[in-house]
Amino acid sequence: MNEGLKVPTMAEFIAQGKQPEVLFWVGCAGSFDDRAKKITKAFVKLLNKANVEFAVLGTEESCTGDPAKRAGNEFLFQMQAVTNIEVLNAYEIKKIVTACPHCFNTIKNEYPGLGGNYEVMHHTQFLKALLEEGRLSIEGGQFKGKRITFHDPCYLGRANNVYEAPRNLIQKLEAELVEMKNCRQNGLCCGAGGAQMFKESEKGHKDVNIERTEQALDTKPQIIAAGCPFCNTMMTDGVKAKEKESDISVMDIAELIASAQDL
Amino acid sequence: MEYLPNICFAVVLILGIGYFTKNVKKLIRNIKLGQDVDVSDNKPQRWKNMLMIALGQSKMVKRPIAGLLHIIVYIGFVIINIEILEIIVDGLLGTHRIGLKVFPTLIYGFLIGTFEVLAVLVFIAVILFWVRRNVIKLQRFWKSEMTSWPKSDANYILYFEMVLMTLFLVMNATDVDFQALQTGNTISRDIAPWFSGLSESNLHFVERTAWWFHILGILVFLNYLYFSKHLHILLAFPNTFYAKLTPKGQFNNLEAVTKEVKLMMDPNVDPFAASAEGTEADIPAKFGASDVQDLNWVQLLNAYTCTECGRCTSECPANQTGKKLSPRKIMMDTRDRLEEVGKNIDANKGIFREDDKQLLDDYISREELWACTTCSACVEACPVSIDPLSIILDMRRYLVMEQSAAPLELNNMMTNMENNGAPWPYNQMDRLNWKNE
Numbered sequence: 001m002n003e004g005l006k007v008p009t010m011a012e013f014i015a016q017g018k019q020p021e022v023l024f025w026v027g028c029a030g031s032f033d034d035r036a037k038k039i040t041k042a043f044v045k046l047l048n049k050a051n052v053e054f055a056v057l058g059t060e061e062s063c064t065g066d067p068a069k070r071a072g073n074e075f076l077f078q079m080q081a082v083t084n085i086e087v088l089n090a091y092e093i094k095k096i097v098t099a100c101p102h103c104f105n106t107i108k109n110e111y112p113g114l115g116g117n118y119e120v121m122h123h124t125q126f127l128k129a130l131l132e133e134g135r136l137s138i139e140g141g142q143f144k145g146k147r148i149t150f151h152d153p154c155y156l157g158r159a160n161n162v163y164e165a166p167r168n169l170i171q172k173l174e175a176e177l178v179e180m181k182n183c184r185q186n187g188l189c190c191g192a193g194g195a196q197m198f199k200e201s202e203k204g205h206k207d208v209n210i211e212r213t214e215q216a217l218d219t220k221p222q223i224i225a226a227g228c229p230f231c232n233t234m235m236t237d238g239v240k241a242k243e244k245e246s247d248i249s250v251m252d253i254a255e256l257i258a259s260a261q262d263l
Numbered sequence: 264m265e266y267l268p269n270i271c272f273a274v275v276l277i278l279g280i281g282y283f284t285k286n287v288k289k290l291i292r293n294i295k296l297g298q299d300v301d302v303s304d305n306k307p308q309r310w311k312n313m314l315m316i317a318l319g320q321s322k323m324v325k326r327p328i329a330g331l332l333h334i335i336v337y338i339g340f341v342i343i344n345i346e347i348l349e350i351i352v353d354g355l356l357g358t359h360r361i362g363l364k365v366f367p368t369l370i371y372g373f374l375i376g377t378f379e380v381l382a383v384l385v386f387i388a389v390i391l392f393w394v395r396r397n398v399i400k401l402q403r404f405w406k407s408e409m410t411s412w413p414k415s416d417a418n419y420i421l422y423f424e425m426v427l428m429t430l431f432l433v434m435n436a437t438d439v440d441f442q443a444l445q446t447g448n449t450i451s452r453d454i455a456p457w458f459s460g461l462s463e464s465n466l467h468f469v470e471r472t473a474w475w476f477h478i479l480g481i482l483v484f485l486n487y488l489y490f491s492k493h494l495h496i497l498l499a500f501p502n503t504f505y506a507k508l509t510p511k512g513q514f515n516n517l518e519a520v521t522k523e524v525k526l527m528m529d530p531n532v533d534p535f536a537a538s539a540e541g542t543e544a545d546i547p548a549k550f551g552a553s554d555v556q557d558l559n560w561v562q563l564l565n566a567y568t569c570t571e572c573g574r575c576t577s578e579c580p581a582n583q584t585g586k587k588l589s590p591r592k593i594m595m596d597t598r599d600r601l602e603e604v605g606k607n608i609d610a611n612k613g614i615f616r617e618d619d620k621q622l623l624d625d626y627i628s629r630e631e632l633w634a635c636t637t638c639s640a641c642v643e644a645c646p647v648s649i650d651p652l653s654i655i656l657d658m659r660r661y662l663v664m665e666q667s668a669a670p671l672e673l674n675n676m677m678t679n680m681e682n683n684g685a686p687w688p689y690n691q692m693d694r695l696n697w698k699n700e
Contacts, residue, residue, distance in 0.1 A: 005698060009695070028685040031689075031694045031696075032689045032694075040697055058695040059691055059693075061684075061694055065680070068677055071663060072662055072663035073660075073669070074517045074660055075520055076680060078516065079527070080680065080684070082528055109510055154638040158643050159510060159513075161510070186643070193636040194635050194636045194638070198672055198675075199676075201634070204586040205585030206585060211580065
């Protein structure tokens with residue numbers, strides 16, 4: 001399936017004396033999580049199709065430190081940050097795109113204070129720019145007329161006020177975008193943020209992802225669109241818990257666009 | 264004897280304002296118990312935020328019903344209080360409705376008429392607020408942190424406002440000379456007939472009583488503020504001014520940690536060297552916060568500003584799904600502990616004496632802190648720009664960096680990150696394997 005996948009590393013670029021136009025920061029989920037790897041590949045297919053000269057850090061990439069910081073371990077976060085910034089600065093990186101809103105937020109907002117200054121884009125913003133520059137076309141394909149609801153990732157939406165890029169892309173698929181009761185600024189968390197992804201939740205009467213999945217199901221969607229690998233996991237689990245996985249799929253925006261074009 | 268009312272009035276006024284000033288000083292002292300934080304940047308944006316959010320109520324109207332009612336009470340209260348100026352001057356000089364000597368009758372009538380209409384609107388809005396709390400019992404007013412005092416506090420404020428508005432209207436309705444003007448008595452002309460059975464001297468007595476209770480009520484209310492959630496009517500302004508300007512997702516990088524990390528990463532540093540002059544003092548006694556003095560003063564100002572409306576808690580994903588965490592409780596606990604520390608200082612001649620208590624555990628439990636998803640919904644929801652999330656994060660920092668007391672799974676996650684650069688136990692050398700899968 002992946003013969004055509006071109007994924008050059010920064011080391012390879014430098015060996016040829018070249019600079020990529022953008023660094024694709026894959027992130028831990030995008031590198032290791034089976035579900036998120038599919039998102040990574042879908043995004044790479046789109047980058048390849050649009051002939052974007054991008055590079056990845058590959059084995060030189062390390063966790064941004066987001067879950068450590070939000071768990072309260074500022075030491076570990078800064079160790080991770082400073083190490084990553086050394087690598088990024090050594091490669092003279094100017095522009096970074098990532099499919100993970102947590103990496104996006106951390107590199108964009110928290111790295112500058114530690115010496116890492118880059119233009120950072122979420123992959124939905126980047127894809128939208130490619131579309132506007134005419135480098136990428138989007139067609140509805142199998143998603144034309146489908147009911148799609150978009151779950152705002154906290155660290156993309158409320159944390160950084162990016163609400164429209166993912167929605168514009170869904171609309172470009174000629175799909176019917178339906179909004180949940182809580183959306184945009186009022187979006188409800190999937191339950192994974194703040195390092196919750198890595199621990200059991202505290203005692204309550206419900207899991208957060210179930211609450212959010214119920215809100216999504218209320219819109220009677222055929223697809224729940226996500227823009228974050230962690231939200232994707234939480235919503236997928238929620239849909240499974242509601243035994244709706246045969247009717248409703250949870251997909252990243254990059255996957256929607258890529259599979260609409262049979263990439 | 265002729266000047267007795269004037270003297271009484273002056274004494275009451277001085278006592279009222281004096282006690283309030285004393286408490287404001289205490290309030291400022293308590294807020295300054297917090298750590299210093301630099302909020303001197305971007306003044307234009309700060310002024311704009313204050314004008315929009317505090318003065319302009321822009322975030323209140325996100326919930327239209329409560330927002331509209333609140334704007335009525337807010338505008339009514341601010342504008343009707345212009346009347347206090349006249350009352351104070353009259354009280355001190357022994358005059359009656361000095362405004363009539365300053366303004367042409369029509370303008371005076373227009374002003375008082377406006378106040379009267381607003382007074383009725385405020386009265387109605389306050390009743391609706393009371394109904395929302397006590398009859399409809401909106402969920403957010405009945406959460407577990409809304410114990411008896413917070414519930415009573417909210418109702419006392421509403422009763423105060425009802426009484427003050429009533430006194431204002433009665434005072435006008437029973438003022439024979441004012442009614443005779445036939446201007447400005449927009450509402451009170453319909454109240455005046457209720458008192459038609461009274462003799463002129465009794466009418467005068469009712470008018471004087473209402474006048475006195477009106478100004479006394481205002482002075483009591485002013486002094487009630489410090490003990491009440493109602494402090495927000497003053498503190499909303501500085502609070503929105505000093506609130507966070509950076510994106511909600513951006514959490515501060517601890518400078519003390521940066522220094523240590525830079526030292527650790529610098530190959531030229533001799534690890535056994537004595538620290539350079541002055542650097543010892545830069546390292547704080549404590550990482551993160553376990554008590555109110557570890558928080559910064561803006562966080563403490565946040566705590567005094569909170570009016571316990573509960574919008575934060577009603578938007579909190581943890582709270583919505585039955586977890587113990589309530590961002591409102593974080594703010595209420597911070598204020599309660601700060602008050603306790605303040606009283607301790609008062610009782611011990613200006614020096615805090617250890618009381619074997621702290622904000623962590625004695626007020627805010629670890630279970631609450633670990634339930635937070637850091638989604639910023641509470642920060643977004645607050646109509647006066649309070650940031651409960653920053654307090655939760657600072658307390659997590661204390662738990663992790665001072666006590667190594669993170670939940671086991673999080674310790675595993677962090678160990679993975681330290682060893683192989685990912686929160687899961689995968690080898691960093693396998694980071695690009697997806698390419699060939």
